Amino acid sequence: MLAATETIANNAGGPPKGVPAASLRNASVRFGTFTAIDRLELELEAGSFYTILGPSGCGKSTLLRLVSDLIPAATGEVSIFGKTTEEARLAREFAFVFQDATLLPWRSALKNVELPLEIGRNRGSDIPAGTRSPRELLELVGLKGREDALPHEMSGGMRQRVAIARALVCQPKLLLMDEPFGALDEMTRDRLNLQLLDIWRETGTTILFVTHSISEAVFLGQKVIMLEANPGRLREVVDIDLPDERKTKLRDTSQFTQYCGYLRDLLETC
Numbered sequence: 001m002l003a004a005t006e007t008i009a010n011n012a013g014g015p016p017k018g019v020p021a022a023s024l025r026n027a028s029v030r031f032g033t034f035t036a037i038d039r040l041e042l043e044l045e046a047g048s049f050y051t052i053l054g055p056s057g058c059g060k061s062t063l064l065r066l067v068s069d070l071i072p073a074a075t076g077e078v079s080i081f082g083k084t085t086e087e088a089r090l091a092r093e094f095a096f097v098f099q100d101a102t103l104l105p106w107r108s109a110l111k112n113v114e115l116p117l118e119i120g121r122n123r124g125s126d127i128p129a130g131t132r133s134p135r136e137l138l139e140l141v142g143l144k145g146r147e148d149a150l151p152h153e154m155s156g157g158m159r160q161r162v163a164i165a166r167a168l169v170c171q172p173k174l175l176l177m178d179e180p181f182g183a184l185d186e187m188t189r190d191r192l193n194l195q196l197l198d199i200w201r202e203t204g205t206t207i208l209f210v211t212h213s214i215s216e217a218v219f220l221g222q223k224v225i226m227l228e229a230n231p232g233r234l235r236e237v238v239d240i241d242l243p244d245e246r247k248t249k250l251r252d253t254s255q256f257t258q259y260c261g262y263l264r265d266l267l268e269t270c
């Protein structure tokens with residue numbers, strides 16, 4: 001294993017250091033008598049990029065659902081920036097991006113990105129508009145000039161970029177991503193990986209990203225969270241000590257391949 005050394009420095013301008021983005025203490029999730037997640041201890045540093053790997057059914061999606069207040073903890077505590085998951089949800093501290101972009105088919109790219117703001121206004125909740133407008137967010141994800149395109153006029157990768165822009169519109173401090181590029185071809189996925197890293201650096205948001213791809217986990221993550229199955233438990237958090245500025249060529253380096261090899265071996269024992 002490569003020396004797991006210091007964590008790569010956090011972004012300047014990101015959320016304040018000190019308060020963890022997410023803290024799970026002895027957190028378990030049960031579905032009836034089945035334990036999906038067992039006594040998880042995890043602390044996510046604000047501003048960092050975490051990827052999650054683990055065998056099918058080990059609880060990766062369940063972990064995101066737990067953090068995002070979609071399911072309750074059976075034991076223990078979960079806090080997001082010092083708040084309960086419910087408080088954090090109401091304060092829009094986090095946003096979710098799924099494998100399927102789930103855009104409204106009759107609304108343009110811009111109108112889809114504007115949707116969370118509209119819903120907030122209709123409910124009378126006081127959502128601070130982000131420092132970036134929906135138009136600027138579409139530019140950030142590389143879709144300037146495609147504001148009026150309808151979902152069926154866009155490629156899968158473009159639709160997923162709209163979904164990311166929509167997730168960023170309320171300025172979440174934590175972005176939860178459940179295999180967002182899993183359905184895309186390899187070249188598109190690699191390109192979106194680079195774009196996502198740019199977005200992460202620019203926004204300073206904390207990212208928790210589920211993937212089945214070892215190389216994607218290494219390319220994106222400052223730390224890889226490895227879960228094991230039956231029951232879902234934390235196996236290891238692996239520091240990825242690679243240059244902060246990640247370029248496509250990084251995938252060809254021996255350091256990158258060694259991390260992939262280490263994680264592949266670890267995964268086989270999970």
Ligand SMILES: Nc1ncnc2c1ncn2[C@@H]1O[C@H](COP(=O)(O)OP(=O)(O)OP(=O)(O)O)[C@@H](O)[C@H]1O
Pocket residue numbers: 031034036054055056057058059060061062063
């Ligand atoms: N609503 C539910 N009711 C009962 N069991 C559930 C429910 N949701 C998830 N599970 C179970 O919890 C376990 C973890 O599921 P989860 O979807 O989190 O795994 P995962 O690691 O994301 O899987 P994959 O990699 O295949 O997407 C699985 O055994 C699954 O069958």
